[in-house]
Amino acid sequence: MQKIQGESIREVSSLAYVSTATFLRFVQKIGFSGYSKFTTVIKFTLINQQQNAKEKLPFTVKQNDYREEYLKNIIEAVRVIKPAKLARVTAKLAEHPEVFSSQMVFLST
Template identity: 40%
Template sequence: MKKMTDFYEITSKNTNSLSKTEQNIFNYVVKNMHKVKNMSIRELSTECYVSTTTVFRFVKKIGYSGYEEFVNSVREAEEATRKINIPNIVKHENYKESYLKNIIEGVQVLTDDKIDQFNAIMSKYPKVYILVEGASREVAHYFYRLLVSVGYSVDMLFEEFEIDSILKRIKSNDVLLVLSYTGSNQRVINSLERIFAIVTPTIVSFTRADNNIIQNMSDLNFYVFADEVNYEGIDVTSRIGMIAIIEILMYKRIIN
């Protein structure tokens, strides 16, 4: 019997062999675990516009003996990624294991297909803009350094005047990289809406693995996993998973 908390470890071994339809089901499951954990096979098939037979084949293909084992695994994985509040200090017996597991899960769910999509987008050496808010700003600085090092023209969008400035010059063939762990930062969403009112560049986002607004506004999204930690009202959630994904993507660019 497989450990249900190993959802991403189990599925990551098989996602590269999924058909386009099966990949769509997988993406739906990862984005909507909070819903899927309580769905019957018929309900999931309806949501994904496929037959129950297709869902059953998908479940078998990603490594489960049947739908019950699959949905129990989804339920446990979803519960493991819920927000935790640690009021004063990071004090959790299994924090080290959880920290490593989040990095591993993010890397394992990063499919070759998504890496290739990112590579194809960046192969044209487009003008790049990085839109970011909150604790992800430090990650953006590192991303900026990697991109500039390999020859990209990059602008960072931190302040309101910087958003105002690019509205006059951003083009449809540019790339907008959006770093927002929650995927629901209202300032970032408002900025995207302002940009979309003028032009629609390619949007590549890095958010947590749920069905969030920024993810749904993106052409390509990368899932980030972390135990969410709030210290006296300040978000101190680790961004190491985001950095790991960015490094893999950029190292792939470097060797191509």
Template identity: 55%
Template structure:
């Protein structure tokens, strides 16, 4: 019994305000667990009637079922800390892989894509910040954004990232890619950038759990993936990151 498995097929039908409620639930799952509908609606700054309509629209019969599923989703997450919300057994990995891609695309907001595409029309400098396995994917992103005519910076180690930080200004878009959203170096980087008089647009791509990088960014995109390690090395799929970044670029090209 998993909140995301129940809600996922209904996300495409949500209004903008309902998407905000969905993000609220995802970001505050621990806090709303065990609370009454009045308390949760108050936390979300909506009426109880609005929240119950939302609950039913994402696939639940009522608030009682919604609250029960939230509880079991959290229990499962705590019992399986190395497994993400869409983890499945090996014999269905292909279905899970496809589901992760579908969910990553489904929760994308056209308004956010258009906002970034609008900024891209100003031909800003593009900065990519990523570590570990994601760095290898960003080499591809560096290529396609460069071929689209952008000046791209991809500092690959901490010393170069510190130098790049000094060059970033309001004519920059900074993409931060961190699955758990709690990388200390990147949190410090964003904290310094938002202090600038000429702060850049900061776009993050993180997992769907509430996290610090998400909360510090101007725009955040959720990605879904199953965590996988081989010989102690994380080889979890980064295809969802590529999809998000490709769709941002394609939106820019489409809007030109």
């Protein structure tokens, strides 16, 4: 990241031994609208890394925050799953009740 920070797309594509069009397609394939958005993310990633290095804070998440985010992900998955797929999942779980009961033992401890 430090090598390509502040470099033009031509310079970066040259370093990668690809054409600028190929590098731009790569950037778009990984989810950026263009090269400038890509470099902006790199810039702020480097800034955050430098700040964390100064503060000497490891990347950690509080357990409570982790649980809340995990629950949000589960709720979102249930919200968007199609009823037919949900019916198939519950049918499979019904075929193998030990999967559900072992999870309940784990959750209750």
